[in-house]
Amino acid sequence: MRKKLIAGNWKMNKDIHETATLVEQLKNSITPTIQNSNTPVDILICPPFTSLVIAKMMIKEVPLKLGAQNMSQHEEGAYTGEVSAKMLKSIGCDYVILGHSERRQYFKETNELINAKSKQALKHGLTPIICVGETLEEREAGVTEDIIKTQVKGVLSEMTSDEVAKCVIAYEPVWAIGTGKTATPEQANQVHQFIRKLVGQLYSWTVAEKLIIQYGGSMNDKNAAELLSQSDIDGGLIGGASLKADAFAAIVLAGMEVAKE
Ligand code: PGA
Numbered sequence: 174m175r176k177k178l179i180a181g182n183w184k185m186n187k188d189i190h191e192t193a194t195l196v197e198q199l200k201n202s203i204t205p206t207i208q209n210s211n212t213p214v215d216i217l218i219c220p221p222f223t224s225l226v227i228a229k230m231m232i233k234e235v236p237l238k239l240g241a242q243n244m245s246q247h248e249e250g251a252y253t254g255e256v257s258a259k260m261l262k263s264i265g266c267d268y269v270i271l272g273h274s275e276r277r278q279y280f281k282e283t284n285e286l287i288n289a290k291s292k293q294a295l296k297h298g299l300t301p302i303i304c305v306g307e308t309l310e311e312r313e314a315g316v317t318e319d320i321i322k323t324q325v326k327g328v329l330s331e332m333t334s335d336e337v338a339k340c341v342i343a344y345e346p347v348w349a350i351g352t353g354k355t356a357t358p359e360q361a362n363q364v365h366q367f368i369r370k371l372v373g374q375l376y377s378w379t380v381a382e383k384l385i386i387q388y389g390g391s392m393n394d395k396n397a398a399e400l401l402s403q404s405d406i407d408g409g410l411i412g413g414a415s416l417k418a419d420a421f422a423a424i425v426l427a428g429m430e431v432a433k434e
């Protein structure tokens with residue numbers, strides 16, 4: 174059975190002081206739920222770059238993992254303003270979110286670039302959480318599957334089966350991000366099944382069965398249980414609700430309940 178992955182994408186929120194407060198609150202809300210590190214869910218927080226080190230220091234004793242929200246496709250060198258996979262690894266990151274729709278939209282990231290970044294992340298032992306998702310216009314035009322297919326093929330291009338098995342895919346319909354509009358559990362699950370089937374065809378069923386596919390887009394403490402209980406939804410990538418310790422803890426708890434069933 175696939176382990177659920179509940180991840181908080183803090184986006185460009187929380188300075189170092191606010192980070193310390195939120196991490197402390199998270200520890201208080203989540204630790205009673207998690208007795209030891211053998212949890213049936215993996216829990217991840219992805220603060221901004223400037224907060225990664227303090228967050229790492231604060232979560233040493235608790236089973237929370239750390240991820241970044243972006244990184245460079247390059248190894249090192251004259252790339253002013255960029256952060257490398259090696260740097261992230263050296264401060265204790267295990268994951269990195271790549272190709273989020275906000276990066277695709279505002280920073281013109283392409284499938285090709287996201288593919289290069291994902292390979293670079295894997296090379297340094299980071300798990301890439303690779304985001305895909307259609308816009309409202311695309312959904313209404315009935316081309317959701319075509320868009321997802323192009324994105325999945327593009328971001329996983331020229332990876333080996335072993336590499337693909339180490340990736341996480343986050344299905345985030347763009348129209349559901351930060352809008353309060355969630356895909357229905359059935360709508361989301363349908364796309365998750367489509368992605369799994371596609372990976373099965375492109376690579377192998379063994380890889381597809383193992384692949385963690387998260388849902389993201391207005392997931393919160395109210396709708397998490399229903400979304401997470403779908404057959405092919407293996408976790409959540411949570412924006413807004415991850416900034417509130419109680420809401421995030423409730424989503425983690427929902428994941429744990431589902432995992433018990
Ligand atoms: P949201 O964001 O939960 O605020 O919709 C999700 C995301 O963008 O990853």
